[in-house]
Amino acid sequence: MKNKFLILLCLASMTVTMKAWTDDDDDEHEGKHHSRKSFLFHERRQVTTAPVMNAKFKAECTSCHMAYPPGLLPARSWTQMMNTLDKHFGEDASLDEATKKEVMDYLVKYSSDHAYSRRGSKILATIGSSTPLRISETPYFIRKHDEIADSTFKRKAIGSKANCLACHPGAEAGNYEEHDVRIPRADELPAKKK
Numbered sequence: 001m002k003n004k005f006l007i008l009l010c011l012a013s014m015t016v017t018m019k020a021w022t023d024d025d026d027d028e029h030e031g032k033h034h035s036r037k038s039f040l041f042h043e044r045r046q047v048t049t050a051p052v053m054n055a056k057f058k059a060e061c062t063s064c065h066m067a068y069p070p071g072l073l074p075a076r077s078w079t080q081m082m083n084t085l086d087k088h089f090g091e092d093a094s095l096d097e098a099t100k101k102e103v104m105d106y107l108v109k110y111s112s113d114h115a116y117s118r119r120g121s122k123i124l125a126t127i128g129s130s131t132p133l134r135i136s137e138t139p140y141f142i143r144k145h146d147e148i149a150d151s152t153f154k155r156k157a158i159g160s161k162a163n164c165l166a167c168h169p170g171a172e173a174g175n176y177e178e179h180d181v182r183i184p185r186a187d188e189l190p191a192k193k194k
Contacts, residue, residue: 049119049174054106056099064091066165067172070110071120072135074127078107081133119176136161148183157184157191166191 052058052067061067070078082104085093095103112120119140126139135141145161153161164171167183 049117049176050110050115051174052172053110054103057103057106060093060095060099060103064093065162068135068164069117069120069172069174070107071112071115071117071174072123073111073132073138074113074124075108075111076113076131077133078111079104080131082107117174134162152183155184155186155188157188159190 049069049071052069058067081088082100085095085100108114112124123135123138123140126143132138136145141161152158158166164176167181168176169182170176170180
């Protein structure tokens, strides 16, 4: 009897451990699974999207906005965006050909349809065959931010839905976890750029 109890206790313990290794730790608990290795990496680094790793991409893009992790859009979106830099959301963000090629190659290589990330896969699953140019217009983004009033995004310290860093301080490092979100108060001023 004692041996049966110990066996059952071991099996229950193993089940709980295996469940912890495979459960998706995202807020909506959608039942998606990933490997033990990616789970351990996620727990250690709090990363659900690959961080930005290309120096030219960081240098060129962060002069106007944060460096969005490439895993937040598919390759077709990045390609279209890079091929229309002369009309980049109302600005001329043109680059020389060598820089453009390096940045585009990086964005495509680490896009949501070429490099796995949990959040990128979820975004990709919601857009179908469309080619979004704004992460904030993807159904995934809209669903994840549906409880936030439009007036909140207009606060001085936020400015727009495109300013991920205002509420997600670890955004460029790939951390968009809900427990790390800090929404600025209505009376806060924008953080100074480092």
